[in-house]
Amino acid sequence: MTNDTTYRQAIEELETILRALETDTVDVDDLTARVQRSADLIRLCKQKLRNAESAIEQVFENLEDEDEQESEGGADAPHAATAEAPTRPPGKGRNTGQLPF
Template sequence: MTNDLTYRQAIEELETILRALETDTIDVDDLTARVQRSAELIRLCKQKLRSAESAIDRVFENLDDEDELQEDFTDEDDADQTPPPPVSSGRVLRPRPMAPPPDASGQLPF
């Protein structure tokens, strides 16, 4: 039955028990039952808080994973934009001979 309560309902019941304890309206015979009920409600609230924290952590982890995945795709897209290496035709390319440097007068020796 306790697990059917919402967090808010459990807190409200705890506050009701606390007010009763503060005003001395609970007789001694009922005190033990109220303290036990308070312990149950506190355990329920802690469990609900832990559950909510775990769910929130999972949401943020999923967001981080999506960001990392997006970065991976972006990196791959950037890699696709670089030109592919040239395909070799089997020919060996040799550099062309350069013209001889000009002589001291600045004229070419041709």
């Protein structure tokens, strides 16, 4: 079995082996080889799932780290409530249907 086998290919081969076992078309001499191949394919699928899970967890950890860095960086920057508001002419943007900025 090579690392070039995709998860989908492994699953399809497992399904083919299962169908053959269910229909009793497998010769007894071939049975051991098919069971061994099935075990190898299952190991491959489990490894690919573990790798995918690890990669996804890493992506989420990176996103959380970025969020924390942005939050920490945002603590040094002035908040909108504490920043000086730009001056506007009286009545401009108030109850006129215009945005207040």
